[in-house]
Every structure is written in structure tokens, then in C-alpha cells.
Amino acid sequence: MKKRVLVPIAQRSEEFETVGIIDTLRRAGAEVIVASVDQTEILASRDVRLLADCLLSEVTDQEFDCIALPGGLPGAEYLRDDVQLTALLKKQAAEGKLYAAICASPAVVLQHHGLLQGKRATVHPALADQMQNKDGLNERVIIDGNCVTSQGPGTVLEFALTLVELLYNAATANAIAKGMLVQR
Amino acid sequence: MKKRVLVPIAQRSEEFETVGIIDTLRRAGAEVIVASVDQTEILASRDVRLLADCLLSEVTDQEFDCIALPGGLPGAEYLRDDVQLTALLKKQAAEGKLYAAICASPAVVLQHHGLLQGKRATVHPALADQMQNKDGLNERVIIDGNCVTSQGPGTVLEFALTLVELLYNAATANAIAKGMLVQR
Numbered sequence: 001m002k003k004r005v006l007v008p009i010a011q012r013s014e015e016f017e018t019v020g021i022i023d024t025l026r027r028a029g030a031e032v033i034v035a036s037v038d039q040t041e042i043l044a045s046r047d048v049r050l051l052a053d054c055l056l057s058e059v060t061d062q063e064f065d066c067i068a069l070p071g072g073l074p075g076a077e078y079l080r081d082d083v084q085l086t087a088l089l090k091k092q093a094a095e096g097k098l099y100a101a102i103c104a105s106p107a108v109v110l111q112h113h114g115l116l117q118g119k120r121a122t123v124h125p126a127l128a129d130q131m132q133n134k135d136g137l138n139e140r141v142i143i144d145g146n147c148v149t150s151q152g153p154g155t156v157l158e159f160a161l162t163l164v165e166l167l168y169n170a171a172t173a174n175a176i177a178k179g180m181l182v183q184r
Numbered sequence: 185m186k187k188r189v190l191v192p193i194a195q196r197s198e199e200f201e202t203v204g205i206i207d208t209l210r211r212a213g214a215e216v217i218v219a220s221v222d223q224t225e226i227l228a229s230r231d232v233r234l235l236a237d238c239l240l241s242e243v244t245d246q247e248f249d250c251i252a253l254p255g256g257l258p259g260a261e262y263l264r265d266d267v268q269l270t271a272l273l274k275k276q277a278a279e280g281k282l283y284a285a286i287c288a289s290p291a292v293v294l295q296h297h298g299l300l301q302g303k304r305a306t307v308h309p310a311l312a313d314q315m316q317n318k319d320g321l322n323e324r325v326i327i328d329g330n331c332v333t334s335q336g337p338g339t340v341l342e343f344a345l346t347l348v349e350l351l352y353n354a355a356t357a358n359a360i361a362k363g364m365l366v367q368r
Contacts, residue, residue, distance in 0.1 A: 023229075
């Protein structure tokens with residue numbers, strides 16, 4: 001069965017992070033569901049217009065092998081404030097399944113909802129002050145158990161390839177990295 | 185006056201390259217016009233759905249400081265086959281203004297229309313055999329006069345930051361690279 005990855009998006013999500021996660025995981029063969037917490041059409045952080053595959057409300061009864069959050073502000077705040085997404089993330093974490101966030105979202109979404117407790121995590125340097133656990137903030141990608149965090153647009157392929165490695169294996173991640181010209 | 189950058193797209197253009205070019209150049213303050221050679225709504229190479237700002241036919245009488253082509257197949261072939269885009273690219277090159285391509289597009293679009301003659305250029309390694317000039321094919325980004333080429337998704341930020349450096353200056357490119365967490 002295909003690995004299923006949920007990518008929740010909102011108005012003003014960071015488009016390069018959003019697309020980097022989707023693109024890389026689809027190259028790995030995952031079924032990636034791009035679900036908007038508001039309207040299907042998103043005006044992303046640098047005015048790129050993206051269409052979600054569906055609304056988040058349509059998939060809240062589904063199971064995912066991974067939930068991966070793009071950053072961008074205020075996009076991350078809209079993700080934080082969505083009660084259905086919050087419930088999905090808490091369930092994902094409680095079941096020991098993979099959840100991940102990049103850029104502003106580790107602080108704004110995951111930490112806000114208590115999902116970084118006892119975890120090492122990283123975040124965009126502009127939000128480092130907001131992190132309760134200061135250990136590891138200079139790292140580009142951190143894996144701690146079922147939680148993966150990363151810093152920003154320039155680290156998104158490393159972040160997404162880490163998710164590929166965890167969902168599949170290192171050989172798959174390495175083959176995709178080679179085709180995408182990623183230096184690892 | 186704002187620098188104006190044209191990003192032509194087509195069905196099956198590579199979404200991560202497309203968005204990386206747009207995102208980075210908008211961070212620099214450029215007016216980026218995302219223009220589709222067919223319909224406004226694009227299904228990109230990994231099924232990301234993007235909306236162009238306009239159709240290319242609406243902007244063919246305009247002047248651009250740079251024209252930057254994403255890759256992706258068959259997206260690059262649709263760009264190659266658009267007669268209005270071909271005319272714009274030939275005019276841009278003849279006037280000594282900046283034109284650029286990444287991934288498949290240096291071979292499929294620029295070389296096809298004679299726009300790499302006498303130029304050093306790079307391309308995605310999968311298309312290296314098609315390049316007439318084999319010099320520099322292992323380089324991630326090549327600047328030769330008013331022509332900039334690059335290899336693929338993992339090199340798109342280096343590519344776009346090179347365009348920022350040429351349109352603006354190194355300090356602007358370095359500041360954006362820092363905010364995007366790009367190691368240069």
C-alpha cells in the first residue's frame with residue numbers, strides 16, 4: 001500500500017517549502033494529499049497561487065503515515081488555529097506516527113500545541129527565541145523519534161528527503177537526491 | 185523602477201523550479217510575471233496545481249529585465265514549441281538582456297532555438313548527451329554573458345540567487361540567501 005502523506009496548507013503558507021515537500025515525496029511514490037484549512041485556492045507567502053487537492057475537513061477521518069507542515073507567516077498561524085488539524089496532529093503524535101514541520105511551524109504550530117515536549121527540534125533562526133528547548137537550533141534538520149523539524153526554504157529538500165528515508169529507506173532517498181541534484 | 189522578470193510556464197513544468205525562481209526573485213523586490221503558454225491553470229510535473237498570473241499572449245508587447253525558464257518534461261517542450269515565447273527569447277538575447285533556463289530547458293528550449301551558440305552552459309545530467317558544447321556540464325550554475333543556466337531542482341536557489349546578483353547586487357543576494365537558509 002502506498003504511503004500516505006498529508007500536507008496541510010493555508011493562506012500565506014510558504015510556497016517553496018510547500019512544493020518542495022510535495023514534489024520530493026511524490027517522487028518517492030507517496031500519495032500526497034494537499035489539504036487546505038480554508039479555501040482550495042491559496043495565495044502563498046510570495047503571491048504564488050496554489051490549488052489544494054481538497055479541504056482538510058474532507059480528510060479528517062483518514063489515516064496518514066506522515067503529516068508535514070510547511071512554514072510561512074501568517075500561514076503557520078492559520079494552521080495553528082485550525083481545530084481539526086490540531087486534533088489530527090495530536091492523534092498522529094499519540095499514535096507514534098510521523099509528524100514534521102519546517103520554518104515557522106515547529107514553534108508556531110507544534111510547540112504551541114505541546115507537540116515538541118521532550119523533543120529536540122529546530123526552527124527558522126528568526127523564531128529561535130521562541131523555542132523553549134534551545135538545544136539544536138543551529139541544525140538544519142532534526143529527527144527526534146517520530147518528530148522531524150527543519151529551518152526554512154533552503155533546507156526543504158534535506159527535510160523532505162529525511163521524510164523519504166524514514167517512510168521508505170536511505171537508498172530511495174539517495175536516488176531521488178541524485179535526480180534532483182541535491183548534495184547530501 | 186522595479187526589475188521585471190518573466191517566468192513562462194506550461195503544463196508539466198517542474199513546480200519546485202518554477203516556485204523557487206518566483207519566490208526568490210520576489211524576495212529581492214522584482215515584479216515577477218508568471219505567464220502560461222496555454223491555460224492559466226497548470227498541472228505541474230508532480231501534479232501540483234499552479235495558477236499563472238496571466239497568459240503569455242497578454243504580455244508579448246512588454247519589456248523584461250530577465251526571462252527565466254523552469255524545466256520539467258514535457259513542460260520544456262511546450263515552452264520550446266510556443267512561437268510567441270520563442271520570439272520573446274530571441275529578442276531578449278539579441279538586445280543583450282538576461283535570459284536563463286534550468287534543468288531540461290537549456291537543451292530543450294535555448295539550444296534548440298540557437299540561443300546557446302558560443303555560450304558555455306549546463307543542463308540536467310540526464311540531458312547532457314544532447315548538449316553540443318560539453319564544456320561545463322558538471323557545473324551547477326553557469327553565467328556566460330547574458331545567459332544563465334543551471335541543472336535541476338536542487339540547484340534552483342543557487343540559480344535564482346545568481347539572477348538576483350546580476351539584476352541587483354551580491355549584497356541583496358547574500359541577504360536573501362541568509363533568510364532562506366541557503367549555504368553559498
